[in-house]
Amino acid sequence: MGRVSGAVVLAAGKGTRLPLGLPKVLTPIAGRPMVRYLLDTLEGFFRPPQITVVIGHRADEVRAALGENYRYVYQPEQLGTGDALAVCRPVLGPEAEVLVVGGDTPLVSAETLRRLLDLHAEKEAHLTFVSCVGGNPAGMGRVVRGPDGRVRRMVEERDAAPEELRIVEWNAGIYAISLGAVWDGLTSLPRARNGEYYLTDLVGWAVSQGLRVESLTVFDPDEVLGINTPADLLRAEASVFRRVRAKLMGQGVRLVGADAVWVEPSVRVAPGAVLLPLTYLGGETRVGTDCRIGPRTVLIDCEVGAGSAIRDVSLEGCRLEPGSRIPPDSGRPYSPPPGLLPV
Numbered sequence: 001m002g003r004v005s006g007a008v009v010l011a012a013g014k015g016t017r018l019p020l021g022l023p024k025v026l027t028p029i030a031g032r033p034m035v036r037y038l039l040d041t042l043e044g045f046f047r048p049p050q051i052t053v054v055i056g057h058r059a060d061e062v063r064a065a066l067g068e069n070y071r072y073v074y075q076p077e078q079l080g081t082g083d084a085l086a087v088c089r090p091v092l093g094p095e096a097e098v099l100v101v102g103g104d105t106p107l108v109s110a111e112t113l114r115r116l117l118d119l120h121a122e123k124e125a126h127l128t129f130v131s132c133v134g135g136n137p138a139g140m141g142r143v144v145r146g147p148d149g150r151v152r153r154m155v156e157e158r159d160a161a162p163e164e165l166r167i168v169e170w171n172a173g174i175y176a177i178s179l180g181a182v183w184d185g186l187t188s189l190p191r192a193r194n195g196e197y198y199l200t201d202l203v204g205w206a207v208s209q210g211l212r213v214e215s216l217t218v219f220d221p222d223e224v225l226g227i228n229t230p231a232d233l234l235r236a237e238a239s240v241f242r243r244v245r246a247k248l249m250g251q252g253v254r255l256v257g258a259d260a261v262w263v264e265p266s267v268r269v270a271p272g273a274v275l276l277p278l279t280y281l282g283g284e285t286r287v288g289t290d291c292r293i294g295p296r297t298v299l300i301d302c303e304v305g306a307g308s309a310i311r312d313v314s315l316e317g318c319r320l321e322p323g324s325r326i327p328p329d330s331g332r333p334y335s336p337p338p339g340l341l342p343v
Helices: 034-042 059-066 081-086 110-122 179-186 200-208 230-250
Strands: 006-010 051-055 071-074 097-102 127-133 142-145 151-155 169-178 213-218 261-263 279-282 297-300 314-316
Touching: 006 034, 006 081, 034 059, 034 097, 034 110, 051 059, 059 071, 081 179, 081 200, 097 110, 097 179, 110 127, 110 169, 110 213, 127 200, 151 200, 151 213, 169 179, 179 200, 200 213, 230 261
Parallel strands: 006 051, 006 097, 051 071, 127 213, 261 279, 279 297, 297 314
Antiparallel strands: 097 169, 127 169, 142 151, 142 169
């Protein structure tokens, strides 16, 4: 894993453009708070006490939802990502090397984080960040490189010149940082027009000081998607459901009309089960082997015994014995209505 010995999760934002009125990082994606996906990934690298969560807006709610296993730092005013990292100094110490990730970037893979940490250690870098080439970079900071291909700086879209807006490489907001080398830069970041301080400006400062700056480029924009709008939320949720479907099929579960089957990551389905269209499985649902679930079925926090057949129902908190039939005639072969499935 290299020199990095902890992580900082930036989770103080409001998320005013997202539905439900929750603190941003608690907005659910496929049944789970978005930040929980990231924390689970980080716990593959660090023990919970090595993970520092920066909280601010409705801090008590966020802390209560995530539990007391993590370290917390309170950001009194939400003054941007640069300020969020700066307020961590009393907890992290002056010489820490940390991974910094936004709590609204839930789908980054363990493989990408491992590559970032390995590159940071191998190059003995002071700052290493993840960039992305792919997707629509609108709204994202662009990575500006010199003729030699080396990183020169990042520029936020609102401050970019027309030629910089044509740059297709954008900042994913994931960093490995040697804090001992950059504290001076963190305390001297320029204040943006909206009154906030951004980590993106730390990249240009580090280059200007002769520090070693490296980058890792990924090509899957969904993996490093930051959730800021309802459209982002929909896209992330679709990505989670695709991942779950692929995992289930790899485990021997048959999905008929897979794009119309939705299974939350917390659900467990035994090999040999068949899931039919317009089926949603959520919460702590458990489905036994040789079950046939659907069509038009919703199961939340249910336990379904092996060999059961269920269709046309919505159930929550139920335990069904092996061989159950709901409705009683659901054991007969299923013939989909015309047009429901491709022929």
